[in-house]
Amino acid sequence: MSKTILVTGGAGFIGSNYCRYVLQHHPDYRVIVLDALTYAGNLSTLADIQQSVDRTDRFRFYPGRIQDETVVNGLLRSERVDYIVNCAAESHNDRSLLEPGSFIQTDVYGVFILLDAAKRHGIERILHVSTDEVYGTADTGRFTEQSPLAPNTPYAASKAGGELQARAHRVAYGTPVLVTRCGNNFGPYQYPEKLLPFFITRLIDRKKVPLYGTGEQVRDWIFVMDHCSGIDFVLHHGTPGEVYNIGADCERTNLEVTHRLLQLLDRPETLIRPIPDPRGAAHDRRYSVDASRLRSLGWRPTHPFDTALEQTVRWYVEHQTWWREIVARPDYQAFLQRFYGPYLGEDL
Numbered sequence: 001m002s003k004t005i006l007v008t009g010g011a012g013f014i015g016s017n018y019c020r021y022v023l024q025h026h027p028d029y030r031v032i033v034l035d036a037l038t039y040a041g042n043l044s045t046l047a048d049i050q051q052s053v054d055r056t057d058r059f060r061f062y063p064g065r066i067q068d069e070t071v072v073n074g075l076l077r078s079e080r081v082d083y084i085v086n087c088a089a090e091s092h093n094d095r096s097l098l099e100p101g102s103f104i105q106t107d108v109y110g111v112f113i114l115l116d117a118a119k120r121h122g123i124e125r126i127l128h129v130s131t132d133e134v135y136g137t138a139d140t141g142r143f144t145e146q147s148p149l150a151p152n153t154p155y156a157a158s159k160a161g162g163e164l165q166a167r168a169h170r171v172a173y174g175t176p177v178l179v180t181r182c183g184n185n186f187g188p189y190q191y192p193e194k195l196l197p198f199f200i201t202r203l204i205d206r207k208k209v210p211l212y213g214t215g216e217q218v219r220d221w222i223f224v225m226d227h228c229s230g231i232d233f234v235l236h237h238g239t240p241g242e243v244y245n246i247g248a249d250c251e252r253t254n255l256e257v258t259h260r261l262l263q264l265l266d267r268p269e270t271l272i273r274p275i276p277d278p279r280g281a282a283h284d285r286r287y288s289v290d291a292s293r294l295r296s297l298g299w300r301p302t303h304p305f306d307t308a309l310e311q312t313v314r315w316y317v318e319h320q321t322w323w324r325e326i327v328a329r330p331d332y333q334a335f336l337q338r339f340y341g342p343y344l345g346e347d348l
C-alpha cells in the first residue's frame with residue numbers, strides 16, 4: 001500500500017541513504033525530506049535522488065529545523081504523512097565537547113517537537129534513530145536493549161535525552177514511537193569529519209591521518225545500507241514503544257581499520273600520525289551491539305565489512321567532486337585548524 005514517509009535530516013549521511021533505500025525498495029512510497037542544511041547537510045547529497053525522480057511526485061524537499069514547531073506542524077498540515085523517520089541530529093561527538101548547546105536543541109528539544117507533532121497529526125508511526133553511544137562503554141560483554149543508559153559525551157547524553165522523550169511520549173500519550181540504536185556507520189555521502197571518510201579523503205591526497213592515542217578503541221561497524229534496512233524493518237515490523245539494537249557483529253579497532261584503508265589505497269604506514277586523544281576520559285573504549293532481538297524477528301545485515309569498505313573507498317575515489325566541494329569550504333578548513341592544527345601544522 002502506498003505510504004508517505006517524512007525523513008527528517010534527509011540531506012545528511014544516514015537520512016539520504018535511507019531515502020535511497022525507500023525509493024528503491026518501496027516503488028509506491030513517497031519521500032519528503034525536512035532538513036535544516038547545517039554544515040553536515042548538503043543538497044548535493046540529494047542530487048542523484050532529485051534526478052532519478054525527476055518529473056514524478058515521489059520526492060520533495062523542505063528546508064527547516066525540527067525544533068521549529070511552526071515549520072513542522074505547517075508541513076504536516078500541508079502534506080499527508082503516514083510515517084516519520086527522524087535522522088536529523090547534531091551528530092559529531094568531538095564538536096559536542098566544544099558546543100553542546102546545539103546538540104541539546106536538536107537532539108532533545110527537536111525530538112520532543114516531532115513527537116508532539118506526530119501525536120497532534122495522528123501519524124501512524126514515528127521512528128527515532130538513536131545510537132549505541134547512549135550505553136557508554138562496553139568494557140566487557142555486549143549492549144542489549146536492557147543495558148543501562150550511561151552516556152559519556154554531551155552528544156551521547158543528548159541522544160539519550162531524545163530517547164527518554166520518546167519513551168515518555170509513548171507512556172503518557174500513547175504516541176506510536178519506535179527507537180533504534182545502531183553502531184558506527186560507514187558508506188557513501190558521509191560528511192568527511194567522521195573517522196572513515198576523513199581518513200579516506202586524506203589518504204587519497206596522500207596526507208597524514210591523525211589517529212587518537214594508540215587507536216585501540218573498538219567500534220562495532222555497519223555498512224550504512226544495512227542500517228537503513230534495519231530502520232525500515234523496525235518501521236514496518238517493530239512494536240511501538242520498543243527499542244531495537246541494529247548491528248552487524250563487526251568489532252574492529254580504529255588502528256585495524258586505518259591499516260585496512262592504507263592497504264586499499266596503497267599508502268605507507270608513515271602516514272599515520274598518532275595525536276593526543278581530545279576526548280580523554282570521555283572516549284568510550286569499546287562499543288559492542290547485540291542485535292539478536294532484531295535478528296530473531298527476521299532482519300539480517302547483508303554487506304560483509306571487507307567488501308563494503310572496499311566499495312566505500314571506491315565511492316570516495318570516484319566522487320571527488322562531492323567531497324572536495326565540502327573540504328574546500330571555510331567552515332571545514334576552520335574545523336581542521338581547530339581540531340588538528342596544533343598536531344598537523346603544515347601537513348594539514
Ligand SMILES: NC(=O)c1ccc[n+]([C@@H]2O[C@H](COP(=O)([O-])OP(=O)(O)OC[C@H]3O[C@@H](n4cnc5c(N)ncnc54)[C@H](O)[C@@H]3O)[C@@H](O)[C@H]2O)c1
Binds near residue numbers: 010037067086
Ligand atoms: N553516523 C553514524 O555512525 C551513526 C551511528 C548510529 C546512529 N547515528 C544517528 O543517526 C542519525 C543521523 O546521523 P548522520 O551520521 O546521518 O548525521 P549527519 O550529521 O550526516 O546528518 C544530520 C542531518 O541532520 C540535519 N540537521 C541537523 N540539525 C537539524 C535540525 N535541527 N533540524 C533539521 N535537520 C537538522 C543536518 O543538516 C544533516 O543533514 C543521528 O541521529 C545519529 O545520532 C549515526
